[in-house]
Amino acid sequence: MADDRCRAESPPAAPYGPGRTVRCFRPGQDPPRAPETPPVTVPVTLPVPAESPAAERAVVSVRGVTKRFRSAGGSRRTAVDEVSFELRAGEALGLVGESGSGKSTTARMVLAEFAPDAGDVLLDGEAWSGLRERDRRPRRARIQLVDQDPLSSFDPRFTVQRIIGEALPRGFTGDRGRRRVAGLLGDVGLGPEILDRLPAQLSGGQRQRVAIARALAPGPEVLVCDEPVSALDVTVQAQILALLARLRRGSGLSLLFISHDVGVVRQVCDRVAVMKDGALVEIGDVETVLRAPRAPYTRALLSAVPRLAVGRRTAVPIPVPDMDLKGPT
Ligand SMILES: Nc1ncnc2c1ncn2[C@@H]1O[C@H](COP(=O)(O)OP(=O)(O)OP(=O)(O)O)[C@@H](O)[C@H]1O
Numbered sequence: 001m002a003d004d005r006c007r008a009e010s011p012p013a014a015p016y017g018p019g020r021t022v023r024c025f026r027p028g029q030d031p032p033r034a035p036e037t038p039p040v041t042v043p044v045t046l047p048v049p050a051e052s053p054a055a056e057r058a059v060v061s062v063r064g065v066t067k068r069f070r071s072a073g074g075s076r077r078t079a080v081d082e083v084s085f086e087l088r089a090g091e092a093l094g095l096v097g098e099s100g101s102g103k104s105t106t107a108r109m110v111l112a113e114f115a116p117d118a119g120d121v122l123l124d125g126e127a128w129s130g131l132r133e134r135d136r137r138p139r140r141a142r143i144q145l146v147d148q149d150p151l152s153s154f155d156p157r158f159t160v161q162r163i164i165g166e167a168l169p170r171g172f173t174g175d176r177g178r179r180r181v182a183g184l185l186g187d188v189g190l191g192p193e194i195l196d197r198l199p200a201q202l203s204g205g206q207r208q209r210v211a212i213a214r215a216l217a218p219g220p221e222v223l224v225c226d227e228p229v230s231a232l233d234v235t236v237q238a239q240i241l242a243l244l245a246r247l248r249r250g251s252g253l254s255l256l257f258i259s260h261d262v263g264v265v266r267q268v269c270d271r272v273a274v275m276k277d278g279a280l281v282e283i284g285d286v287e288t289v290l291r292a293p294r295a296p297y298t299r300a301l302l303s304a305v306p307r308l309a310v311g312r313r314t315a316v317p318i319p320v321p322d323m324d325l326k327g328p329t
Contacts, residue, residue, distance in 0.1 A: 058086040059221055059254050060110055060143070064119035067105050079105045081278040082119065087222065092248060092255040094265035094286060097275035098301065103258045106275070107224050110256060111145055112136060123222075141169065141218035148227040150211035154199040160185070160210055161195045167217035184213040188243060205236035212243065226258045241268055262305045266290055274298045 067080040080102040087093050095103045109116050112128045120127045123139055131139065147153070154163055164181045165172070172180050182192050188209040199207060208228065215223055225244065229237040245268065247253055259265050265272055266286055273283040274295060282295040293299045 057089040058122075059089050059124060060087040060256070061122040061125070062086070062106070062110060062119075063122065065106065065109050065116040065121060066118040067102075067109060067114075068117050078278050080109070080116070083275070083278070083280045084119075085273050085280060085283055087254050087256050089221075090248070090252045090254055091271065092257050092269040094269035094272040095256060095258045095275060096260065096262055096265055096272060096301070099260065101275040102278040103275055104226055105278075107145070107226050107256065107258055111143060111224055112140065142220050143222040143224065144215035144218065144220040146208070146211050146215050146223055146225045146228045148231050150207045151199055153211075154207070156199055159196050159198060160202070163199070163210060164214045164217050167214045169218055180217075181213075184216055185210075187216065187247070188213045189239075203236075204232050205239060208232060208236075208240050209243065212240075212247070216247070220253070222254045222256065224256045224258070227260070228257075229264065230259065230261065237264070244268065262290065262302060274301065 062083060062085050064082045064084050065080055066078065066082050068076040068078050071077050083102070083106055085093070095106065097103055108114055110121050112121065115129065120129050122128070123143060126139075128136065128139075158166075161178065161181055164184055165177050168177055168180055178195075181195065185192065185194070190206060190209050190213070194202065194206065194210075199210075202210065212223075212228075223244075228244070229240050232240060241264065244255065244257075248255060255268070257265060257269055269286050271284060272286045272289050274281050274289070274293075274297065276295075276297045282289060282293065282298045284294075289298060290302065293302060
């Protein structure tokens with residue numbers, strides 16, 4: 001619905017070259033699940049962020065991005081349609097919408113994995129499109145992806161030590177590199193006993209923790225989390241969400257948190273953006289949007305969530321297991 005959309009104001013920018021290469025390994029079958037290692041409480045070693053006014057700084061600005069894909073029949077379908085929003089320093093912004101609404105495509109453009117057909121993404125005020133590939137490389141370290149299926153991006157022949165070690169900045173070699181990998185494992189609640197394990201020898205929760213450690217290795221400011229807990233069972237989901245919240249509190253990371261689960265987004269995010277058919281239909285403070293959605297589509301989306309009472313002025317709180325998942329406000 002046209003009047004539902006948050007339209008872009010900025011003009012389209014020139015497209016840019018190929019995005020980063022992502023190695024994908026698809027094993028023929030699911031490996032046996034190893035038992036979950038109990039979380040180890042280790043303080044996050046990243047620096048504590050400054051308080052506002054940095055909190056209002058936009059680390060990522062998405063300006064009027066549009067992406068079209070060619071379908072099998074040759075016609076072009078708009079997957080993302082003039083979407084604009086900002087991710088502020090230290091905040092968690094949720095991106096919700098039904099399957100196929102364009103959430104992952106938007107995330108891939110934020111990560112510069114591919115270029116928008118129109119519009120642009122700015123990282124700390126600098127447009128991806130204005131950068132040559134060699135100038136993009138150091139910036140990519142600042143924005144990292146944690147997705148639903150870490151196994152597909154792990155080389156099945158690599159140990160945990162190597163998977164995380166390869167993501168460290170230059171200079172972290174030998175003992176220094178090993179110490180840093182062990183420190184990152186501690187940050188995500190894993191012990192050094194898994195350093196020599198292969199991905200197939202890890203449980204789903206351990207794999208997701210390793211994926212988060214790998215994402216943290218280059219020292220990013222932003223984590224793009226694309227359905228990071230949807231493949232995990234509920235108890236492990238809660239552990240991973242608590243971990244992300246703890247990392248955020250400890251380091252001032254900004255999260256772009258994609259989920260079809262409005263309840264999870266409510267637990268983790270400060271603000272939420274709602275997508276429908278490639279367009280952004282609503283964005284705002286998460287409690288405000290969930291309690292008093294303005295867009296008809298948001299109301300429809302919420303009415304499909306059994307744990308939220310929609311149609312009332314206040315939504316029923318979702319029980320959160322004894323933990324404060326939100327970062328500093
Ligand atoms: N590489 C591609 N080629 C062709 N069409 C694509 C491609 N990637 C995505 N699409 C289409 O773009 C639309 C948006 O897909 P996208 O994956 O961004 O949605 P989503 O909201 O993330 O969905 P989900 O929650 O199911 O992951 C869909 O219609 C999808 O089929």
